[in-house]
Amino acid sequence: MTVEEKRQLELKTMRQIIGIYCHDKHHTQKGKLCENCEQVWQYAQHRIAVCPHMEHKTFCSVCKTHCYEPTYRDKIREIMRYGGPRMLFVSPIQVIRHMYLEWKDRKRSDTFHEN
Numbered sequence: 748m749t750v751e752e753k754r755q756l757e758l759k760t761m762r763q764i765i766g767i768y769c770h771d772k773h774h775t776q777k778g779k780l781c782e783n784c785e786q787v788w789q790y791a792q793h794r795i796a797v798c799p800h801m802e803h804k805t806f807c808s809v810c811k812t813h814c815y816e817p818t819y820r821d822k823i824r825e826i827m828r829y830g831g832p833r834m835l836f837v838s839p840i841q842v843i844r845h846m847y848l849e850w851k852d853r854k855r856s857d858t859f860h861e862n
């Protein structure tokens with residue numbers, strides 16, 4: 748998977764998770780975001796677009812670099828904790844793909860550090 752494909756998958760996943768959170772918590776229509784969640788989404792898009800670690804990245808929560816400002820970091824953490832597990836019911840194939848890529852990248856990273 749190319750870096751750009753990985754970036755697009757990250758964007759798609761983030762948008763879905765924010766959508767789940769916003770729909771359930773703010774009672775918006777599916778596919779729509781409230782003003783606050785739209786701001787979080789816009790910020791997340793920017794951060795993902797400029798992520799310097801996308802090639803080897805697994806999850807933002809385990810990254811050494813904290814790209815998100817503290818206020819957005821707390822909000823993203825809240826959204827991910829709520830929407831992440833619910834993705835299994837919305838898009839199970841995407842969750843499995845995400846887990847596979849994370850496992851594959853971790854295995855590659857472990858192999859790299861052993862040498």
